[in-house]
């Protein structure tokens with residue numbers, strides 16, 4: 001027997017209409033280069049509909065890719081909705097990609113139009129293409145499909161290049177009527193985002209209306225996490241171009257929250273000021289952001305904050321504890337990937353852990369968390385489909401499946417390197433799961449250090465090192481060793497006013513890890529290289545230390 005319920009499509013226009021109708025009087029706040037701006041939801045939804053009109057006027061076809069090269073602003077948020085709600089596909093471009101990668105993703109996705117913040121135009125325009133792809137000897141004739149570049153005013157000064165492809169959004173809006181939003185096919189593509197691509201070319205992940213709808217409900221509900229509610233005021237520090245903005249471009253409209261957007265003002269002090277002045281209740285960003293903000297917390301009233309979400313890389317326990325000391329609440333750790341929309345797990349405190357001592361509770365908080373309803377997780381013996389037990393000991397590759405997990409990459413041949421034969425996503429992350437379903441990642445497959453056939457977790461070594469009072473950042477990589485194949489090398493950044501020697505750091509590590517895990521050497525560097533989304537770039541570090549000679553290799557100790 002079939003169920004007898006209505007066939008109501010899980011598409012974004014229905015959510016947008018409801019948000020407009022119910023919450024028109026609420027506020028939306030964002031920063032330009034120099035000032036704080038405010039609008040009402042009613043004004044913003046009207047503007048989003050008129051941006052839909054602009055897409056029509058520019059002749060962007062159904063299915064046309066609408067690129068964005070922008071900060072977290074009200075207009076960028078409007079595009080999150082205007083593109084898919086008029087049958088187009090939003091394609092967020094990472095403003096920190098190298099030129100070759102940016103060119104690759106724009107051409108691979110076949111972006112028809114790109115909306116660019118004015119302060120970012122010089123960066124983008126250096127690469128702007130001729131519309132037909134022919135060489136015109138302009139700097140960087142690289143984008144082969146982009147017909148229009150629409151500039152969004154973010155308060156940056158300066159003239160625009162004189163080129164027929166360039167338009168000002170505000171001028172286009174003057175003639176654009178608000179359009180009705182409609183999309184009936186829940187499986188149609190709504191937006192796309194390329195992975196940051198640690199190896200090879202970036203790969204395109206294509207989200208559907210349905211996947212975004214269900215993922216947003218997952219973010220609202222965030223079982224074992226914190227959820228998102230109507231009375232929240234949320235500030236995504238995570239860029240709108242990183243991994244679907246962790247769902248924070250969509251979920252707030254599902255919940256009816258107020259949104260506070262930092263725009264181009266991404267310095268720690270500016271973000272801390274915005275959190276304080278706008279009485280933000282929830283915020284989210286990668287560990288680098290919260291590390292940078294730590295010195296900014298003193299003397300501020302951040303009492304409205306109820307959740308500081310952090311993911312993208314492992315959250316060092318010391319960082320979470322520092323927030324607990326200063327703000328009275330630890331960082332809320334979550335795990336995900338561009339491929340998982342990205343919510344894959346979240347670490348709220350479930351009742352099973354009640355009664356733990358402070359130290360043990362901090363250890364639990366450093367775990368990646370429990371998958372919400374809608375995400376199935378398993379750990380698997382590498383190279384097999386054999387599921388390992390959830391005993392927190394057995395370690396294997398983390399694999400996930402669910403309605404908001406990628407089944408394929410855009411225009412890349414399906415491969416068992418990325419997806420298992422039985423349809424799970426291979427995350428490339430390695431870890432264990434405890435009996436409550438709480439994940440503890442020990443590394444990326446590619447970042448594990450393999451010493452004499454045994455694995456050493458670089459993440460665990462880093463976490464311990466970053467708990468040393470003199471250490472600001474620490475990254476551990478494997479370097480070649482004649483006897484053990486690889487041995488760990490720790491690259492350490494000291495805090496400005498602190499000092500520590502290699503011997504002191506190794507002594508600090510000694511009681512915390514197995515003896516054979518101790519790094520063979522410690523090098524002091526000015527900064528750990530970061531990826532385009534602010535994570536430690538082990539790839540760059542490995543290149544830098546490719547020829548590194550460990551001390552005492554002759555003894556193999």
Ligand code: AMP
Pocket residue numbers: 195196243310311312313314315333334335336337338339342368427428429441444533
């Ligand atoms: P991206 O698609 O750029 O967001 O990268 C996804 C990858 O980031 C994951 O496969 C993990 O390796 C890493 N990652 C994300 N969140 C966490 C976390 N909480 N702890 C450890 N690694 C993480």
